[in-house]
Structures are given as structure tokens and as C-alpha cells.
Amino acid sequence: xxxxxxxxxxxxxxxxxxxxxxxxxxxxxxxxxxxxxxxxxxxxxxxxxxxxxxxxxxxxxxxxxxxxxxxxxxxxxxxxxxxxxxxxxxxxxxxxxxxxxxxxxxxxxxxxxxxxxxxxxxxxxxxxxxxxxxxxxxxxxxxxxxxxxxxxxxxxxxxxxxxxxxxxxxxxxxxxxxxxxxxxxxxxxxxxxxxxxxxxxxxxxxxxxxxxxxxxxxxxxxxxxxxxxxxxxxxxxxxxxxxxxxxxxxxxxxxxxxxxxxxxxxxxxxxxxx
Amino acid sequence: xxxxxxxxxxxxxxxxxxxxxxxxxxxxxxxxxxxxxxxxxxxxxxxxxxxxxxxxxxxxxxxxxxxxxxxxxxxxxxxxxxxxxxxxxxxxxxxxxxxxxxxxxxxxxxxxxxxxxxxxxxxxxxxxxxxxxxxxxxxxxxxxxxxxxxxxxxxxxxxxxxxxxxxxxxxxxxxxxxxxxxxxxxxxxxxxxxxxxxxxxxxxxxxxxxxxxxxxxxxxxxxxxxxxxxxxxxxxxxxxxxxxxxxxxxxxxxxxxxxxxxxxxxxxxxxxxxxxxxxxxxxxxxxxxxxxxxxxxxxxxxxxx
Amino acid sequence: xxxxxxxxxxxxxxxxxxxxxxxxxxxxxxxxxxxxxxxxxxxxxxxxxxxxxxxxxxxxxxxxxxxxxxxxxxxxxxxxxxxxxxxxxxxxxxxxxxxxxxxxxxxxxxxxxxxxxxxxxxxxxxxxxxxxxxxxxxxxxxxxxxxxxxxxxxxxxxxxxxxxxxxxxxxxxxxxxxxxxxxxxxxxxxxxxxxxxxxxxxxxxxxxxxxxxxxxxxxxxxxxxxxxxxxxxxxxxxxxxxxxxxxxxxxxxxxxxxxxxxxxxxxxxxxxxxxxxxxxxxxxxxxxxxxxxxxxxxxxxxxxxxxxxxxxxxxxxxxxxxx
Ligand SMILES: Nc1ncnc2c1ncn2[C@@H]1O[C@H](COP(=O)(O)OP(=O)(O)OP(=O)(O)O)[C@@H](O)[C@H]1O
Ligand code: SF4
Ligand SMILES: [Mg+2]
Numbered sequence: 001x002x003x004x005x006x007x008x009x010x011x012x013x014x015x016x017x018x019x020x021x022x023x024x025x026x027x028x029x030x031x032x033x034x035x036x037x038x039x040x041x042x043x044x045x046x047x048x049x050x051x052x053x054x055x056x057x058x059x060x061x062x063x064x065x066x067x068x069x070x071x072x073x074x075x076x077x078x079x080x081x082x083x084x085x086x087x088x089x090x091x092x093x094x095x096x097x098x099x100x101x102x103x104x105x106x107x108x109x110x111x112x113x114x115x116x117x118x119x120x121x122x123x124x125x126x127x128x129x130x131x132x133x134x135x136x137x138x139x140x141x142x143x144x145x146x147x148x149x150x151x152x153x154x155x156x157x158x159x160x161x162x163x164x165x166x167x168x169x170x171x172x173x174x175x176x177x178x179x180x181x182x183x184x185x186x187x188x189x190x191x192x193x194x195x196x197x198x199x200x201x202x203x204x205x206x207x208x209x210x211x212x213x214x215x216x217x218x219x220x221x222x223x224x225x226x227x228x229x230x231x232x233x234x235x236x237x238x239x240x241x242x243x244x245x246x247x248x249x250x251x252x253x254x255x256x257x258x259x260x261x262x263x264x265x266x267x268x269x270x271x272x273x274x
Numbered sequence: 275x276x277x278x279x280x281x282x283x284x285x286x287x288x289x290x291x292x293x294x295x296x297x298x299x300x301x302x303x304x305x306x307x308x309x310x311x312x313x314x315x316x317x318x319x320x321x322x323x324x325x326x327x328x329x330x331x332x333x334x335x336x337x338x339x340x341x342x343x344x345x346x347x348x349x350x351x352x353x354x355x356x357x358x359x360x361x362x363x364x365x366x367x368x369x370x371x372x373x374x375x376x377x378x379x380x381x382x383x384x385x386x387x388x389x390x391x392x393x394x395x396x397x398x399x400x401x402x403x404x405x406x407x408x409x410x411x412x413x414x415x416x417x418x419x420x421x422x423x424x425x426x427x428x429x430x431x432x433x434x435x436x437x438x439x440x441x442x443x444x445x446x447x448x449x450x451x452x453x454x455x456x457x458x459x460x461x462x463x464x465x466x467x468x469x470x471x472x473x474x475x476x477x478x479x480x481x482x483x484x485x486x487x488x489x490x491x492x493x494x495x496x497x498x499x500x501x502x503x504x505x506x507x508x509x510x511x512x513x514x515x516x517x518x519x520x521x522x523x524x525x526x527x528x529x530x531x532x533x534x535x536x537x538x539x540x541x542x543x544x545x546x547x548x549x550x551x552x553x554x555x556x557x558x559x560x561x562x563x564x565x566x567x568x569x570x571x572x573x574x575x576x577x578x579x
Numbered sequence: 580x581x582x583x584x585x586x587x588x589x590x591x592x593x594x595x596x597x598x599x600x601x602x603x604x605x606x607x608x609x610x611x612x613x614x615x616x617x618x619x620x621x622x623x624x625x626x627x628x629x630x631x632x633x634x635x636x637x638x639x640x641x642x643x644x645x646x647x648x649x650x651x652x653x654x655x656x657x658x659x660x661x662x663x664x665x666x667x668x669x670x671x672x673x674x675x676x677x678x679x680x681x682x683x684x685x686x687x688x689x690x691x692x693x694x695x696x697x698x699x700x701x702x703x704x705x706x707x708x709x710x711x712x713x714x715x716x717x718x719x720x721x722x723x724x725x726x727x728x729x730x731x732x733x734x735x736x737x738x739x740x741x742x743x744x745x746x747x748x749x750x751x752x753x754x755x756x757x758x759x760x761x762x763x764x765x766x767x768x769x770x771x772x773x774x775x776x777x778x779x780x781x782x783x784x785x786x787x788x789x790x791x792x793x794x795x796x797x798x799x800x801x802x803x804x805x806x807x808x809x810x811x812x813x814x815x816x817x818x819x820x821x822x823x824x825x826x827x828x829x830x831x832x833x834x835x836x837x838x839x840x841x842x843x844x845x846x847x848x849x850x851x852x853x854x855x856x857x858x859x860x861x862x863x864x865x866x867x868x869x870x871x872x873x874x875x876x877x878x879x880x881x882x883x884x885x886x887x888x889x890x891x892x893x894x895x896x897x898x899x900x901x902x
Pocket of ligand 2: 830831832867868869870871873874875876877880885897898899900
């Protein structure tokens, strides 16, 4: 059995903490520009000051402050996408597995199709047609999620359906909706939880990638992916602008992934394949 | 076998029709198509011209009809930014992407197969632990950032490698590594888990009973079986490849399809994006078909279905 | 019948070294198989029959399993002392084995011919036939219809019974001295079981192999075997000629097994007619392992393990009652 990933907990905890308490943790604004202070390096480099610990960007905004607020954006977007995409997948998976027959065959075809075509292209298309924004981003990210959730949950439901308590409920005349959501749902929640944690990292990377490609939340809202993109052009003179947000993404995603692996082994070792 | 290929082909065409329709209707539902398809400095004449040509004053279904008829004739619209037929731009960029993908795939396969096999053979051993670390780092590091780190180290700091654009063989190194590592993690873990499963199977036991050598057990009996899940999950890797190509080409200013997709997004060039997506779909379906044929070759149970 | 033993297993111990303790799955097994003889190895599920067979071939299921003591003598040579390379020469050529489940014991991605060739190619043919001709010949020997066509087919195109015949063909392809058949018919349809048993018997007589026949079914023992060894919790508790064991079982466990035969005849269920559970293999008692379930248990049974004693011609038992 894996050891409890303490470092991961610490990093995830820190991220949540700075996201929640961002306004109280920093005197700077994440958005207001301060051109006289632009492109200051981190405090340990020559010319850096402790006022701007990690330096400033081309508009003189404090990098650390933007990281804090970026954590907020990341977490909100991830939570929404997981609720929407994961929720849709959960419901479709249960219905498909329980009802079976033609509906199941059809839904699984759709799932196959969703896997056969890269979702990122639809995500980009949505950004162009609907315009950038939190809502577009959440829809796009949900597209990444629902099919995987639906497929795994359906498999689980197929097995649960065979168990006695389902037959019993059916004999007692429970309605299909009742069986699905009172009897079956609680039994797939473990798997659902594991899927959620395993996908947090995936979604944070996807969000960052879309933001990097100009299809995420619109500037000047701070998003880690967007910060990497904005700093990219200044890599020769101001390395901190793109490298530091990237480190933040990697550490956080790594932590979520290690945590997800740990949780999966704890709750449901047979999901190893996921 | 022929039936199987035909079946796959039909499925592919259906998927293509679905993708095309989705692309079309998303465009119509979420904005004014005329505004999206015309440059900002377009004259009123241009507007009328387009409305007439695409029957944009007709019903959505009529417009869809025009769109499909044009599409079948190879006309997927005109790029706003480049003012050229979108398919022309696509084909002019395509060779650059096709030049970048094989080295990355080769790198990914050359790393994933041996590492996946070795970590399955010595479960919990040093190679297994190293490759597990590579895998988790690989999926945790966004590859646009990895590309930037590589540029910072190898171009900016040490000046060893050119940072962007195409050119000599040196230009290929960083994009190949960036895109390749994006694929390695998934490949490697999948090969490892399916190797473990086959190594544990009864037919491997019987092969050992026959006195087959360990080398032949691994390379003949196991590997072929272990490749089956890799091929059947190809679609997922394809998604990764497309995403990876867009991001990698963007980071390294590589003038291929991925970079073109990015340009279409940041310049809000809707007709170009629409065309790129549909062309991508055609290519992806074509490659998936090849993979399906390979799959049938590897797994006789499919071949004789 | 030649009476020299071709295979002799002496005091074999194979244990699983797990984090939660040592599982002594095979713990002091001794028996011998004569040339051209069929020896039945019978016992409840989990008593260590398959593991004994795999220990003989030195193909233990995982790294945690190790043969820690004993000898496996094939024509007097100790297999446990051989190098990995030498052992490979033994497998398939001198000792062959048939596994329980034909559905999973053939590789799904290679043709029948390919999988037969692998076995055949290890020994040059004295009559100079091609691999293909030899493959057709062995398939004919196992009475598989239309062998020429079968060669190009894949496992999923064959029925379970046909696959098991192919496995049989692989086993006899190098004319082994010893064949181990581990419940070869359990996974087959009842109607096909009998045909397969007849085939094995026929092959055994014509090729003169010794067969170690693992089963949990005394009915099959009566049909197939010359002698039988009864295994309980990692050890052989009684051995003797089949008639003798049936007519005059000495060990209370054997008696209980035989008493339960009629009940099993048409259900083909595993032996479970005896009340109670065998002891945990990770925590074996010092005395007789059957004591818990034995109706004749006495204080001394709990104190010391009863060594095997002769109770008749070629008939031994490990029980204080017989001592
Ligand atoms: N991988 C393993 N880890 C730990 N113990 C094992 C393992 N495999 C087998 N064993 C133990 O070894 C014992 C013997 O197993 P074996 O397969 O030889 O039984 P068997 O007599 O062939 O039973 P069956 O009739 O069910 O085939 C089992 O009781 C089991 O407890
Ligand atoms: S030794 Fe004792 S306990 Fe064991 S079988 Fe004989 S009588 Fe029963
Ligand atoms: Mg067994």
C-alpha cells in the first residue's frame, strides 16, 4: 500500500488556502497596472525588491498576487467542470448501464465517438464562437470529462445490476428511477470519487492549456496558463514570468495526481487501470 | 476482414458527418455567421455578396445544404486573416506537421515499449520505479510549459539549440522531445499493465511448459497481446497527439497545422478554424482506419469477426 | 509394466513467502511415478496439487513462491539442481503438461500451427518430415478432425474440446516420458470429458508415457489410474493401487472421500462432502493435519505427525490408526 502523500496534501492545502484568502494575503491588486514597476525580477535577483517577492509582469502587476488569484480561477473552473462534466457522465453512465438495450448501445456509441475525436478542437471552436469566458471554459472542459465518467460508471452499474438487492428492489416494485438513484447511485459513489480526484490534475492541465492557447478565461483575469502564455515572449529577459506559473501548475497537478493514485488504491484497487 | 474494414469505414464517415454538422451548427447557434465569417473591415457589398452566396437569408437547413455541397467540392470557406481558401492554407501547412509527428512518435514508442516491458518484468524494481516517476511527472507537466523550459535552458541559457521555427535537424530536437514525452507516459503505463496481465496468463504458462525461451515469451507471446489494448485505445492517444501538436507547434512557432489552429483561435478566424477541424477530422479518421486494420492484423479474433 | 520410477518426488516443500507470513502450500510431498503408469493425485481444492505439478516443472506462479527443500528426480537426475537452461530442455521434451482451462491456455493471437511448431521445432524429426507434416500428424494422433485446416486456424475458431485436444497435441509433440494432466477435463462439457479421457488413456498406452493425473474426482481416478496418491493440506496422506484404495482405504480422509463419491457422480462438484475446513496453510498444526475433522482423532494425533507406514502391498498411509 502506498504511503499517505503528505507533501501532496501540503501543496493542495496551500493552494486552497491562498485561493480562499488571496485578498487578505497580498496588498497588491491582481489586475491594476503599475507601469513604473514593470518587469521587476524576483527579490533574490539583482534589482528585485521584497515588495514584489516573485517580481512583476510587463504591466507592473505582482506575480505572486496573480498566482494567488490564479489559484482561485483554477479551482473554481475545475470544480465547476468536474460537477458539470462528471455529473453528466455519472447520470448517463447509471442510466445507460441500468436501462441497457438500445439506449445503452446508442449512448456507448456516442461515448466511443467522443473518444475518437479530440475534444480540444471543439473546445477551441466554442471559444471562438461563444467568445472567451468562464462559461465557455466550463462547457469545453466538461466535454473532456463526461465520456470517460459515463463509460466507467456504466461498467460498474452493469456489475451492480446483477446483485441481489437490485433484484429485490425490483421485486418490491420500486420504480426504475428509484432503483437507479436510491439503490445504485450510492454504490458507484466510491468510483465516482476516485474518478473525480484522478481528473482534477487532468482538468487543471487542460484549463491551463486552453488558457495558454487563448481559449480560456479572458485577460486580465489571472490564470496560470494565461500567465505562462503572456510571459513566453519575454523568456529571454524575464524568465520568471512564464517559468514560475509553470512550476505552480506542475506542483499542484503532481500533488493532485499522487493524491488521486493514493485514494484509488485506498478505495478501489480494481480501478488500477484508469 | 473486408466486412470489418467496411464497417469501420462507414462508422468513420458517420463520425465525419456528425463532426461537420456539429461544427456548422455550433457556428450558427452561437453568433451571427456573417459577422464571424467576414473581416472587420468588410464593405456592405462583401456582406451582401456572402449572404447571397451562402443563402444566409434562407433557413438554417438551406444554409447547411449549401455548406455541405461546397464542402464536398473541397470548398470549406475563406480564411479571414489570410484571405485565401482555408483548404489551401491547410495543405500548405500539412507537410510541416507530418514532418514533426513521426520523430515524436518514434521517440515515444522507443521509450515506452522497453520501459513498459522492463517495468512489468521486474515489478517494483528500480526501472519500474523510475518509469512510474517519469509517467507521473509526464502527465503532471503541461507540455507547453515543458517546451518553454527547454527553450529557456537550451536556447536562452546555453545557446545550444535553435529556439523556434523549422530548419535543420537541430530544430527538430526540442519539439520532438516535447511532443514525445507528452505521449510516453500513457503508452508506457498501458504497455506495463497489459504486459503484467499477459505474463500472468495461462497461455504464457503453457508456453513456458512447452519450453519456450523467456525472450520468445516476452517478445512473441506477450508483446503482441500487450499491444492490443494500446491499439484499441488509439483514439485516446490520437486526442493527445492533436492536443500535443497544437501546443508544441505554438510554443516552437512551428508552421504546421497545430500552429494554424492556434492562429485561427487568436485571430478569431472562424472559417479557418472550421475548415481546420473538418480537415483534421478527415485525417484522424483516416489514421484511425489504418490503426483498425493494424488492430485486426494483430488480433485474429477481430480479423475473423 | 516396467517398475523403475521415471519421476520421483521426495519431501518437496514449496512455500509462498508473503508479507503476512509463510504459506506452506506444498509441505513434504513424496511420491513416485513409474514408467508407463498413471498415478492419480487427488485432494480437495487448495491442498496443493497444482503447485506440486508446477514445482516439478519449476514454474512457480510468482516470485514469492519458492521450493525450499526436496528433490525431484527424473530418471534419477535432480531437476531442482539443474540450471535454468537445462530445465528448459526438460520442459516440453521430457515432461509435458496439460492445463485445466483450454479456453485460456492457447495464445489467442497465434495460429494453432504456429503454437504446435514451437513445440515440435525443439526436437529434430527422425523421419525428416516438415514441421507442417509433423503438426498434421500430432493433430491426427489426438483425433482432431480435418487437421490440415486446423493448422491455419486460430484458437477462437475452435470449441473447448478441440482446443484441449490441441493442448494435448502440444503435450505429446516431443514424446515426453512424463505427462502431467492438471484436471484436464474439468472445464469441458460432460459429454466431451469421457472422449478426452479415453484419448489420454489411448495416447498413454501407445506412447508409454507416465501420467501424473491431477483430479478431485474419484470416478475419474477409477477410470484412468493405476495408482492413486491422496493429498491433504500440502502432504500425501495415502498411496496405493486404485483397487486397493477403493476396497480398503486406511486413512480416514481417504475413507471420507470415497464415501462421498456416489454423491458426486453426476454433479461434478468439488469435494466438499466432508465437514469442516482444512487447516490454514500459514499456520499448520504439529500433529496430524486432518485431526480437526477426523472422527477417530486421539490425543497423540495432535502431538506428532504420523509418518507414512506400509499397510499393504505398495500401500502406505500416514495415520496413527495404521501405525
Ligand atoms: N499466489 C498465491 N499466493 C499465496 N498463496 C497461494 C497462491 N497461489 C496458491 N496459493 C496457495 O497454495 C495452495 C495450493 O494451491 P493449488 O493451486 O496447488 O491448489 P490445488 O490443489 O491445485 O487446488 P484446485 O483443485 O482448486 O486446483 C492454495 O491453498 C493457496 O492457499
Ligand atoms: S492420525 Fe489421527 S487424526 Fe489423523 S487421520 Fe489418523 S486418526 Fe485421524
Ligand atoms: Mg489446481
